[in-house]
Amino acid sequence: MERNSENPDEGNEFHPNPVSASNLSSNLSLDNVGEVTLTLNSDGLSWKLLDPMENVGSSCCGIESVHEVAGEIKFSDIYAVELTNYGVIHEFRHPGVGKCFLAHESHNIEMHRFIVHGVQKSKSQPCLWVLASYTFGHKDLETCQKWVKLIDASLNMEVERPKNLLVFVHPMSGKANGRRTWETVAPIFSRSKIKTKVLVTERAGHAFDVMASTTNEELNSYDGAVAVGGDGFFNEILNGLLLRHKAPFPPAPSDFIEAIGTDGSSPVHGPDETGAENHQKEEDPLLVNPRQIGMGFSNSRTDDASSSNIDQDSEFPLPNQQFRFGIIPAGSTDAIVICTTGARDPVTSALHIVLGKRICLDVAQVVRWKTTLTSNVEPCIRYAASFAGYGFYGDVITESEKYRWMGPKRYDYAGTKVFLGHRSYEAEIAYLEVEPEKPKSGIDGGRLINKVRGLLAPKNPERIICRSNCKICTRKPVYSSMRSPRATPYSRIERTRWLRTKGRFLSVGAAIMSNRNERAPDGLVADAHLADGFLHLLLIKDCPHAFYLWHLMQLAKKGGNPLNFDFVEYHKTSAFTFTSSGKQSSWNLDGELFQAHKLSAQVFQGLISLFAAGPEV
Numbered sequence: 001m002e003r004n005s006e007n008p009d010e011g012n013e014f015h016p017n018p019v020s021a022s023n024l025s026s027n028l029s030l031d032n033v034g035e036v037t038l039t040l041n042s043d044g045l046s047w048k049l050l051d052p053m054e055n056v057g058s059s060c061c062g063i064e065s066v067h068e069v070a071g072e073i074k075f076s077d078i079y080a081v082e083l084t085n086y087g088v089i090h091e092f093r094h095p096g097v098g099k100c101f102l103a104h105e106s107h108n109i110e111m112h113r114f115i116v117h118g119v120q121k122s123k124s125q126p127c128l129w130v131l132a133s134y135t136f137g138h139k140d141l142e143t144c145q146k147w148v149k150l151i152d153a154s155l156n157m158e159v160e161r162p163k164n165l166l167v168f169v170h171p172m173s174g175k176a177n178g179r180r181t182w183e184t185v186a187p188i189f190s191r192s193k194i195k196t197k198v199l200v201t202e203r204a205g206h207a208f209d210v211m212a213s214t215t216n217e218e219l220n221s222y223d224g225a226v227a228v229g230g231d232g233f234f235n236e237i238l239n240g241l242l243l244r245h246k247a248p249f250p251p252a253p254s255d256f257i258e259a260i261g262t263d264g265s266s267p268v269h270g271p272d273e274t275g276a277e278n279h280q281k282e283e284d285p286l287l288v289n290p291r292q293i294g295m296g297f298s299n300s301r302t303d304d305a306s307s308s309n310i311d312q313d314s315e316f317p318l319p320n321q322q323f324r325f326g327i328i329p330a331g332s333t334d335a336i337v338i339c340t341t342g343a344r345d346p347v348t349s350a351l352h353i354v355l356g357k358r359i360c361l362d363v364a365q366v367v368r369w370k371t372t373l374t375s376n377v378e379p380c381i382r383y384a385a386s387f388a389g390y391g392f393y394g395d396v397i398t399e400s401e402k403y404r405w406m407g408p409k410r411y412d413y414a415g416t417k418v419f420l421g422h423r424s425y426e427a428e429i430a431y432l433e434v435e436p437e438k439p440k441s442g443i444d445g446g447r448l449i450n451k452v453r454g455l456l457a458p459k460n461p462e463r464i465i466c467r468s469n470c471k472i473c474t475r476k477p478v479y480s481s482m483r484s485p486r487a488t489p490y491s492r493i494e495r496t497r498w499l500r501t502k503g504r505f506l507s508v509g510a511a512i513m514s515n516r517n518e519r520a521p522d523g524l525v526a527d528a529h530l531a532d533g534f535l536h537l538l539l540i541k542d543c544p545h546a547f548y549l550w551h552l553m554q555l556a557k558k559g560g561n562p563l564n565f566d567f568v569e570y571h572k573t574s575a576f577t578f579t580s581s582g583k584q585s586s587w588n589l590d591g592e593l594f595q596a597h598k599l600s601a602q603v604f605q606g607l608i609s610l611f612a613a614g615p616e617v
C-alpha cells in the first residue's frame with residue numbers, strides 16, 4: 001500500500017456523468033493481483049499493474065509464473081457493482097530476481113472494498129457463461145463509494161436490463177431440483193438489484209392460472225416472466241399470457257367446415273366474437289374463408305389496393321412489447337434453453353436475463369376444432385414455442401407421464417416402449433406451400449429393394465444446420481421494433497397453393513425451432529432456425545421397424561441426416577391443417593398433451609422475446 005498517495009484522490013478526477021467521465025483513473029488494489037491503475041473508459045473498465053516487473057514473468061523449476069498485468073471488462077458484461085465490508089485484499093509480491101516464484105509473498109492488507117460482478121465466456125465452451133468478480137480495495141472509503149457510484153451510473157444506462165421480474169419455480173421439475181436451481185441463481189438477481197416476485201408452484205396449471213388472472217396493469221409493471229423448470233413449464237406460462245389476447249385463427253380443416261355447413265347456420269366465432277359470414281366457397285377445398293372462422297380478414301381479394309377490401313395480414317399485438325420471457329433450465333429436456341443460450345446451465349441463463357439479452361422466437365398457434373351440442377364450432381387454442389407432434393411424440397409423452405417418478409429417464413423408457421409398440425395413424429395433412437418442393441427421389445416405395453435404395457439416396461443434401469452464431473437465428477426480424485408480429489398473410493392465399501398428403505404415419509411433427517437436446521444434438525429438424533417464420537413439418541410414414549430405428553439413430557448423431565429417407569416427408573410451411581380418422585393419438589405441444597383429431601396451426605413470426613442472446617455452440 002506504500003504506493004497509494006496520502007491523498008487518495010490525488011490525480012483522480014471523478015465526474016458524475018459516466019459518458020463524459022471517460023479515462024478517469026485511480027490507483028487501487030485488486031484482490032489476488034496487486035496494485036493497479038483502474039481506468040473508467042466510455043465502454044467499460046480497464047486496469048494495469050502499477051509495477052508489472054515486480055509481479056510478472058518469473059520462472060522457476062521450469063514453470064512459468066505469469067500474473068495478469070492488465071485486464072478489462074465492458075459495461076455490457078458487468079451485471080452488478082457493490083460496496084462490500086472493510087476487509088482483506090490479497091496482494092502478491094515477487095520475491096526478487098533469482099528466487100523461486102513458489103516463494104511469492106502474499107500480503108494481506110485490510111482496506112475498504114468494492115466488487116465488480118461480471119460475466120466471462122468459458123474458453124472451451126463459449127456458450128457457457130461463468131461468473132467473474134473483481135474485488136478492488138482502497139484505504140479511503142470515499143474513493144470506493146465514488147467508483148461504485150460511477151459504475152452504477154454506467155450500468156443504469158444499459159436500458160434493456162430488467163428491473164422487475166415475475167419468477168415461477170416448478171419444484172418438481174426434472175430431477176425435482178427446481179427450488180435448488182432457483183436458490184443457486186437468486187443471488188445473481190439480488191446483486192443486480194432486480195426485484196423478483198417468486199411463486200413456487202403447488203400443482204400443474206398453477207403458473208397458467210396466475211398468468212391468466214394477473215391484471216394487465218400488474219403484468220405491465222414487470223419486464224418479464226421467468227420459468228425455473230422445463231419446456232412444459234415454460235409452455236404453461238407462455239399460454240397463460242398469450243391466451244389472454246385476441247388472436248386471429250388459422251384456417252380449419254376444410255372437410256370439418258364442410259361437414260358443419262358453410263351456409264351460416266353454424267356460425268364460428270373467434271375470441272372477438274366476430275360473427276361468421278356466408279361467402280362463396282373458395283376454389284381450393286382446403287381453403288377456408290378466413291371470415292368464416294373468425295380471422296377478421298377481408299374475404300375477397302382484390303388487386304386494387306385502393307379498394308375498400310384491402311388485404312390485411314394477421315397481426316397479433318401484445319400489450320407490452322417490452323415484456324420478455326426467461327427460462328432457467330431445471331427440466332428433463334430443456335430444448336428451448338439449449339436452442340437459445342446454447343448451454344443447459346442455470347447460471348448462464350440467469351446471466352442472459354440480468355444482462356437483458358433479447359432474442360425473438362416464433363410461436364405456433366394450434367387450434368383444435370370441435371363441434372358443440374348446438375353444432376357451433378368451438379376453437380380451443382394453444383401455443384407452442386418449440387414443437388407440436390402427433391403419433392410417436394404424443395404417445396411417448398402419454399406413456400412417460402406414468403413414470404414421472406423416474407425423472408428424465410422416463411423418456412428413454414417410454415420411448416423404447418412406444419417404439420416397440422410401433423403404432424401408426426391414419427391422417428391427412430394440408431400445408432401451405434412456401435417454397436418450391438424439391439424433386440422427389442423417384443422411388444415408388446413399393447418394393448423393399450427400392451426402399452433400401454431410398455434409404456441410401458441423398459434426398460435433402462443442402463441444409464443450413466443451425467450451429468455456431470447461426471446467421472439466421474441471430475438476424476433480427478425486420479418488424480421487431482416497428483410492428484406487431486405477424487402470421488401467414490391468408491388474405492393472399494388464393495394465390496398460394498395448399499398441398500395435401502395423406503396416409504398412415506408413425507408421427508406427424510411440426511418443429512418451430514430445431515429442438516436440439518442431449519439426445520438429438522442437431523435437433524429434430526436441424527435447419528429449423530429461431531424466428532425464421534416457418535413450421536417445419538416432419539412426417540414419418542408407416543415403415544418397417546428397422547427403418548424408423550435408423551431414422552431415430554440419425555437424430556441421435558451429430559451431423560446425421562434424419563430427413564434422408566424415402567419414408568420421411570419434410571416440408572417448410574407457415575400453416576397446416578390436420579385431420580385424423582380411426583385410432584387416435586394425442587398431440588404433444590411442448591410437453592402438454594392435446595387431444596385433437598381436427599387441428600390447424602399457423603406460425604407467428606417473432607411473436608415473443610426471450611432473455612437470451614442466441615446460440616454460440
Ligand SMILES: Nc1ncnc2c1ncn2[C@@H]1O[C@H](COP(=O)(O)OP(=O)(O)OP(=O)(O)O)[C@@H](O)[C@H]1O
Binds near residue numbers: 173175201228232330
Ligand atoms: N408443483 C407442481 N407439481 C406438479 N406438476 C407441476 C407443478 N408445477 C408445474 N407442474 C407441471 O409439470 C409439467 C412438467 O414440468 P417441466 O416442463 O418443468 O418438467 P419436465 O417435464 O421434467 O421437463 P421438460 O419439459 O424439459 O422435459 C408442466 O407442464 C407443469 O404443468
